[in-house]
Amino acid sequence: MVTRSSNERARLNAEAAAWIARLHGPSGAAAEAPLQDWLDADPEHRDAFRRAGELWDLLPDAAALGEEDAVARQAPAPRRWIPAAIAASLMLLAGGGAIAVYLDQPSAFDTRIGEQRVATLDDxxxxxxxxDSHVTAKLGRHERQISLDRxxxxxxxxxxxxxxxxxxxxxxxxxxxxxxxxxxxxxDRVRVTLLRGKVEVTQIGAPPRLVAVLAPGERVSVGRGGAVALDRPPLDAVTAWRRGELIFRDTPLSEAVAEMNRYGxxxxxxxxxxxxxxPISGVFATGNPSEFAAAVAQLHGLRVQREGDDVLLTR
Known part of the structure; x- marks a missing residue:
């Protein structure tokens, strides 16, 4: 069983409190589907949510607010919901001390090498x-600011x-x-691939420079010095990591190896x-570089040698 640090437990308490507040707010119905995704992502999410639910029942005004909500469903009327106060009360009761979720303070999310994670924001x-990724998010009143640090x-x-x-x-x-x-x-570069909708990519500066306005299926790559390349990659390959896979289509072995090395x-x-x-083509599991090396060796008549944590492909 993984032992979480006090900061991680505080983050889980804060996220669970935010979900409780959303469910009991005016947009509660819209929160049900993303909440289920959050609950399924980690067993500890369910534990944190259960604790937050128990604390909700202890709040002095919870029952009265629940009755008011029931009346509001029967006859539309202005409701006096204050989700921020509810969430703050839950977090203080839990001892999480993480009111940052509702005070426009940045929230941080990261993964280790080989790990994947889904984070659901309050919106x-x-x-x-x-x-091996790190994201910070700050949901302000006028803008939702996200930073992909790596x-x-x-x-x-x-x-x-x-x-x-x-x-x-x-x-x-x-x-x-x-x-x-x-x-x-x-x-050496940043790549943006649009799956759905529309995005505008600019280069930060004074003044900012428009790089591209993407249509679904397009990808823009911006290298050092501002070099821009636009293409339409196979989207199943771009998102294959979400299924724990990597897809290569006549990819040079050096590039395929670099991709595999990101995960193990x-x-x-x-x-x-x-x-x-x-050239390498095929579908490979992200967490099994040895299997990848064996498949490539068999395909091209190569040898696999081990030196410590290194797996060498040679003739």
Missing amino acids: GSRIALNT GEALFDVAHDAARPFVVDAGDERIKALGTSFVVRRDA DEHLVVSDARLAAL
């Missing part, structure tokens, strides 16, 4: 983080025309309203330049 937007994430944005959803990744800024897209930040402790090594150019 209903969801962020799926790929391996790695890769898929953003499924809840529509809110009054609060644009903005993702910063290095010098690139992605602005969206109710859409779904993938952002990957590597050391074992390190694949190809030092021969001729081998590095070999």
Whole structure:
């Protein structure tokens, strides 16, 4: 069983309190589907939600508010919901001390190498983080500000025309309203792939420079020095990591190895330049570099050697 730090437990308490507040607020029905995703993501989410529900029952005004909600469903009338106060009360009772969820303070989400995680924001937007990624999110009154500090994430944005959803990744800024897209930040470039909706990509500066306005299926890559490339990649390959897979189509072995190395402790090594150019096609599990090495070796008549945590592909 994984032992969580006090900060992680506080974060879980805060998230559970936020879900309780949303469910008992005026948009409670819209919260049910994303809540189920959050509950299914981790068994400890269910425990935190159960504790928050028990604490909700202890709040002095909870019963009265519940009765008011029942009356409101029978005859429409202005309701006096104050979800922020409810969430803050729940978090104080839980000892989480994490009122940042409702005070516009940044929330941080990250993954270790080989790990994936789905985080649901208070507005209903969801962020799926790929391996070794870090995201900070601040939901302000006028703008939802997200920063991809490293790695890769898929953003499924809840529509809110009054609060644009903005993702910063290095010098690139992605602005969206109710859409779904993938952002990957590597050391030498940032890639944005639009799955659904519409996004505007600009380069931060004075003044900012428009890079591209993407249509569904398009990807823009911005390299060092501002070099821009636009293409339409196979979307199943772009999002394959969400299924624990990597899809290669005539991909040079060197690039395929670099992708595999993002997900595991074992390190694949190809030092021969001729081998590095070999084309690789197929679907491979992200967490099994040894299986990938064995398949490539069999396909191209190569040898697999081990040196500590390194797996070498040689002739």
